[in-house]
Amino acid sequence: MRYDVQNNEIRLTDLPDEHGHFGPYGGIFVAETLMEPLDELRVAYERYLSDPEFLAELDADLQHYVGRPSPIYHAERLSRELGGAQIYLKREDLNHTGAHKINNTVGQALLAKRMGKTRIIAETGAGQHGVATATVAARLGLECVVYMGEVDVARQEANVYRMRLLGAEVRSVASGSKTLKDALNEAMRDWVSNVDDTFYIIGTVAGPHPYPAMVRDFQAVIGREAREQMLAMTGRLPDALLACVGGGSNAIGLFFPFLEDRGVALYGVEAAGDGLETGHHAAPLCAGTPGVLHGNRTYLMEDRDGQIIETHSISAGLDYPGVGPEHAWLKDSGRANYVAVTDGEALQAFHRLTRTEGIIPALESSHAIAQAIKMAPTMDREQILLVNLSGRGDKDMHTVAAREGMKI
């Protein structure tokens, strides 16, 4: 395993700069109306992130409501079968609502409350972030509207119903490609129209500053716990960390507390869909170019004219043409490696983990598992791979069954 960081003089953990830049990436690219509300958000977030009372409330919620710390599980049977590195799983699937998304929504909702906002909006792809947002809104008694692309509404029916049970209004978005990116556009339009009373909870490390930094900071609890847990369980740090990358929040949450541990290799796993060579994928870091979308500069799936192109992945949560700007920076700096896994490989990994360990992973997380299955046999038995199991697969029963010609 190889990594070389060109910019040794910059501590990776010091980024972004005060304008939200990670090297050439990130920043704030929005219409003027949102500049002031974003600044207000930045000030609040900076203030509360060093406010002991806020942090104590957040910690208590993470412990008693989310169920943290999430355990780390040694997948011994799978590791033995593969005959190489030991695979450990960070069990974000065991969190309340079934994915890492709630770490962030609990944090942003506390911020919304402190800022006096009475209405919450969110975008969602797989529906996990929508559910996690509807959940915290229900708990705090806040009005909640979730935007979801028409295509995703159809393929994640169960989560749509969960959101409605929780009292959220789910608005189906019929513009553009009718998926996550269009839901994000629509949520931004709602925010610009209702900035006075509305807090926009973005579900991943994308969007304009301060979102990429703020969401990372709320998700970094994953990596902080994992670092301690691995030291306690194995007496050392893992050789590599693996996580799937849609917008990149579960990945950066795991990676961030390890950025300065240069001996720990980082693998972000994108969705190769039908295969990178087919063009039907959602892998901007592996096969895209830098551009500006949704408020920041980052790697994008775009055509020569700068139009965003439609993405494809079997997992709705990875079906996004952009990626958090910090990942763009970690890629260029060489600190992290980005690879891609096809729909077929992810499905195989889904079944394999289910059958060997009795854990049904989300299709998103299955991408990270698939990469571990590729890497483990090439490593020795003493080496350690830590995979972020970002969510559980209950929401994907439909998709997997349909792929196999069944209807449930």
Add this chain to the structure above:
Amino acid sequence: MSRIAAVFSALRDQGRQALIPFVTAGDPDPATTLPLMHAMVEAGADIIELGVPFSDPMADGPVIQRASERALRHHIALHDVIDMVRRFRETDQATPVVLMGYLNPLEAMGYETFAEAAAEAGVDGVLTVDIPPEEAATFVPAMKSNGIDPIFLLAPTSNRARIERITATASGFVYYVSLKGVTGAGNLSLDSVRAKLAEIRSCTDLPVGVGFGIKDATTAAAMAGFADAVVVGSALVSRIEANPDDVQKAVAEIKALLSEMRTAMDAD
């Protein structure tokens, strides 16, 4: 003097305000745009805002989103829009044209390449919705050094420091977004626009245009009472949508609405 400055200076002498129609280039098809531009000038337009279609028009309401989608079905790219302006200039050297859109198509082409091609074709200004001055350190010089006015938005949420910063960066004119919302929204308040415009004028001598949510002649005339320019977009574009099988009729309705606005604005 630039074409934009010349138009505002002539209007100021006459005590009139500029009428600025917005249409999306290539909507509903590429052949319509050039005749539509000329028709709008005939109906009294002083400056034309030509929308560059984008796949993710985050600041636009449904009407202009759909216009973008119609144009993109014909694969209208930034270089096609520049070509349309070049052809417009063959017969109209006086009416300024401002390209309005989002940053990514300009990033893909490269700021300098874009500015040179646009200037050569006769583009006068560029309004990029999603680039605030904070991110425009290379963008603004690339435009200005090619004689293209970078036009920036001001909003109800812009505080005095921002107004000062933005008006110091912009040239040509500034564009005040009259409401908190997307294009074509319906929550316009004349009183709050009037108050904000007074604040903006205390910071700059640049002409101030007002747009977003201006749908009829009465509102246009009222806005002309305190702004230097009135921008109308969704109300025009909706005529194209209302006549899917009859472009001639859409153009005629757009002309009629502009003439009505022109008459009402000039009557005050």
